[in-house]
Amino acid sequence: MRIGELSRRTGVPVPTIKYYVREGLLPPGELSSPNQARYDETHERRLRLIRALLDVGGLKVAAIAEVLQAVDEPGRPVHDVLGAAANRLGPPQPDDGDDDARSEARDTVQELIARRGWRVSTDNPAATDLAHALVALDRLGHAAFAELLDDYADAAEQVARADLDYVNRRVAVEDLVETVVIGTVLGEAVFNALRRLAHVDRSAQQFGD
Amino acid sequence: MRIGELSRRTGVPVPTIKYYVREGLLPPGELSSPNQARYDETHERRLRLIRALLDVGGLKVAAIAEVLQAVDEPGRPVHDVLGAAANRLGPPQPDDGDDDARSEARDTVQELIARRGWRVSTDNPAATDLAHALVALDRLGHAAFAELLDDYADAAEQVARADLDYVNRRVAVEDLVETVVIGTVLGEAVFNALRRLAHVDRSAQQFGD
Secondary structure: HHHHHHHHHHOOHHHHHHHHHHHOOOOEEEEEOOOOOOOOOHHHHHHHHHHHHHHHHOOOOOHHHHHHHHHHOOOOHHHHHHHHHHHOOOOOOOOOOOHHHHHHHHHHHHHHHHHHHOOOOOOHHHHHHHHHHHHHHHHHHHHHHHHHHHHHHHHHHHHHHHHHHHHHHHHOOOHHHHHHHHHHHEEEEEHHHHHHHHHHHHHHHHHOE | OHHHHHHHHHOOOOHHHHHHOOOOOOOOOEEOOOOOOEHHHHHHHHHHHHHHHHHOOOOOOOHHHHHHHHHHOOOOHHHHHHHHHOOOOOOOOOOOOOOOHHHHHHHHHHHHHOOOOOOOOOOOOOHHHHHHHHHHHHOOOOHHHHHHHHHHHHHHHHHHHHHHHHHOOOOOOOHHHHHHHHHHHHHHHHHHHHHHHHHHHHHHHHOOO
């Protein structure tokens, strides 16, 4: 199809599609004449993925470029590529100094990982993200929030189990990495929305009339 | 304290503090002379909240200004203010058209809310966010992801219960709204990091050697 048709099908304006090609997010179309390129279903699918990461996942264009690199890397062991893709999906790591609070938060996270029996390396970026969040909570006077970590971890395990069952039942091997990206970003959006709805319900019980 | 001391205590540069005052995120200090303002612990606390929302929560300055408005609104019923604060914390609502997929997603969300017995209004922004995420999943060929909604909802209820118990045990009434903001944004960061760690563990079981 021509770029106009690709734009019509996906709702993404033509100049935006050209921008994604320039930024390396979308492979260029195949030239059918010096001034015209043809696009196919792989472009349409990739474009929908980019828009979902942008609009629903809230990722920036540079982060999407990095994530798509992992999606497109061939020949690496599945578990390894899954990890690489997931690692690029976290928030940017704020520089919050290297004081006592931070080293205590790191210990808390490592203890949690050991207690849950999770097989993750100690330098996993998500472990660092978690420590950052605990430092921020501590600085805001909510160090006690760490008491909830096992409740949160129970819930996270339940969601991860459902996610991986879905991957096993529904996803062909060649779509695995793309599905991890979609599932990580859109699954977060789904869970965060559900948590906010569940908060409203609990809050209505406790504070409503 | 002077602005230099406030900067030293919080790690936020003086020009950035001045920028937050200009943007209405931080109340101005009390003028102690025509060229000098004094700041106190409420400024320090507010500054830490702004940085946590920015750095860990990934919110933009404009979104933070809106959220802080809700935090500072006096005299509204607690449940109402909690809802208003939470409603401003969602991602920006993408315009994803008004086709069949979207109306189907809205129905799915309303059915879920009814099935769970959640007391939330049908136009809650989190319900709209959830429908958006389902539309994006559908467009990427993952309509079947909706099968996981009850697993996700179970986990969300568990987390919401822990959150509200924490609020009941730990939080004074005057800190309620600020705590909801902190808990919503940093709690999402905590859960998302834990979910990514739990993924690594499940994926090691399924795909590791």
